[in-house]
Amino acid sequence: MTDDLISQIYECAFKPERWPGLLSDVSARLSGAGASLSITVRAEGADQAVFGDFGHFWTASPDARPIVAAMGDPRFDSPSFFDRLSRGDEPRFYGDNEVLAPGDYESLPMFRDLLIPMGLKWGAGTIFRPPTGATIVFGMRRKTEHGPFQREETQWLDLLRPHVARATLIAARLQLExxxxxxxxxxxxxxxxxxxxxxxxxxxxxxxxxxxxxxxxxxxxxxxxxxxxxxxxxxxxxxxxxxxxxxxxxxxxxxxxxxxxxxxxxxxxxxxxxxxxxxxxxxxxxxxxxxxxxxxxxxxxxxxxxxxxxxxxxxxxxxxxxxxxxxxxxxxxxxxxxxxxxxxxxxxxxxxxxxxxxxxxxxxxxxxxxxxxxxxx
Known part of the structure; x- marks a missing residue:
């Protein structure tokens, strides 16, 4: 079953319209409420004085699109969360509860003012930083009543992690070109x-x-x-x-x-x-x-x-x-x-x-x- 998903991941690199369906499938297998994928890539030769030197791309399962759109609001900006996620001891998926202290759910605007009121307290995610200078974020949310992601669940996501990183980088480069x-x-x-x-x-x-x-x-x-x-x-x-x-x-x-x-x-x-x-x-x-x-x-x-x-x-x-x-x-x-x-x-x-x-x-x-x-x- 995982092999089938890996094949679909690489198909998405060249047929990007399939990303939302794939993310829905991955989320559903873990009783998730939606998944999203974003990447920031350096545009080679771009003139920073004119329009900057980065391109930002994202996609999401249909149920996660409202979440991703809302998280773009500066009021919910919580850089410390993503900073902790990227500083994990291992390059893997982490549940929110592994990188946050109990009090963080009440202090970080992203959780306090957005995710918890939406009934989506729990999540899991990972950040990739390939040598090309890109930053890739793969995240998933889960309804509060379903409880936090367990380690065996994030271990299953880890099997997909390197393939998602490669396919995402290919897709973003193609679209930027x-x-x-x-x-x-x-x-x-x-x-x-x-x-x-x-x-x-x-x-x-x-x-x-x-x-x-x-x-x-x-x-x-x-x-x-x-x-x-x-x-x-x-x-x-x-x-x-x-x-x-x-x-x-x-x-x-x-x-x-x-x-x-x-x-x-x-x-x-x-x-x-x-x-x-x-x-x-x-x-x-x-x-x-x-x-x-x-x-x-x-x-x-x-x-x-x-x-x-x-x-x-x-x-x-x-x-x-x-x-x-x-x-x-x-x-x-x-x-x-x-x-x-x-x-x-x-x-x-x-x-x-x-x-x-x-x-x-x-x-x-x-x-x-x-x-x-x-x-x-």
Whole structure:
């Protein structure tokens, strides 16, 4: 039975979508309430001044996902627990009761304020520190009424330990390479881009991002923010909505400079489940395109960039060409009120407050050759 699990572990290295099922299986065999696996790996050649030099990945069984998500809250940060876990006398799994004193359950926020109220007092875990510089944490929780993990149970987990370490390292390296490859492919197209997880932490970025420091400010733990506060709100909203959006629409919004002039358009491109796995946590690519050419863009381009309907895209292009509401109403055979409703939708989707701002934004979009942008589809 253990041999079968070991085979599945190595399958997970190359088919990461199987990790949650494997973790559920391991947890169930020990009457657990869920298991999780995380790894922090060094990204070779990364520029620490830009986005840090580490990638963080995690996966969990379905019943453990809420626990892992909650443990990311700084209020429950308990580094002393993980420090004790990593300083065990032997490289093995330890039950919480082996590394904690009785009073620790009441003093450590992770236990006192989170796990015990959830009825998950007991757990077992291990930390791997391979020579590559990675840190791997494999943890499991158990309901309070089932009692602490016994040594014979953690000994069984020890049989899986080296195989989990190898497979996890393989999986994380593969996903980090894929994220970096995506960012570099966009660089080859001349597009500054970065790849983020669902929390907005950067997993990979290309060198062209360095040229956008006037628009971005870098934060701790590989996070960033737009200097344009409205753009930053749009970015957070786009990231939050990706997981619940079944159609996978690209979200685009203008990025303004200190003079409130749109100098870039940010495009948040979802990495759909068919193109990512549950281990890497890569959620979206952020691509920045410049605004610098006084040319009205073609309607299909405008529509794709801002998720406009065809009617909204037509109105947006009309504004960029200097047409009035009455001009557009006459040309399209609809009422002026209908055109005005489309104008309001265009203002909302571009994040602009005035029609003049929309015109300035749209006539400056550049994607491809200038001569091709004069073509009317």
């Amino acid at each position: 894929r994220a970096e490859a995506a960012a570099q492919t966009l660089a080859a197209l001349g597009l500054p881009a970065l790849v983020c997880d669902r929390d907005g932490a950067v997993q990979a970025a290309n060198a062209l991002i360095d040229e956008n420091e006037s628009a971005l400010v870098w934060r701790a733990r590989n996070h960033f923010a737009f200097r344009d506060k409205l753009a930053d709100v749009k970015w957070r909203q786009a990231l939050t909505s990706i997981e619940s959006d079944a159609c996978g629409a690209v979200r685009s919004f203008p990025v303004r400079d200190a003079a409130h002039i749109a100098t870039r358009v940010a495009h948040v491109v979802p990495i759909r489940r068919t193109a990512r796995d549950l281990f890497s946590q890569c959620c979206a690519a952020l691509v920045l395109t410049p605004v610098n050419a006084a040319i009205a863009p073609p309607q299909d381009l405008v529509r794709s960039l801002f998720d406009f309907t065809r009617s909204e895209a037509s109105v947006a292009k009309g504004l960029a060409q200097g047409q009035t509401v009455d001009d557009m109403a006459t040309k399209s055979g609809v009422s002026a009120n209908t055109v005005r409703s489309h104008v309001r939708a265009v203002l909302e989707k571009t994040g602009c407050s005035r029609q003049a701002d929309v015109v300035r934004l749209l006539v400056g979009l550049t994607l491809g050759r200038a001569d091709s942008m004069n073509e009317d589809p």
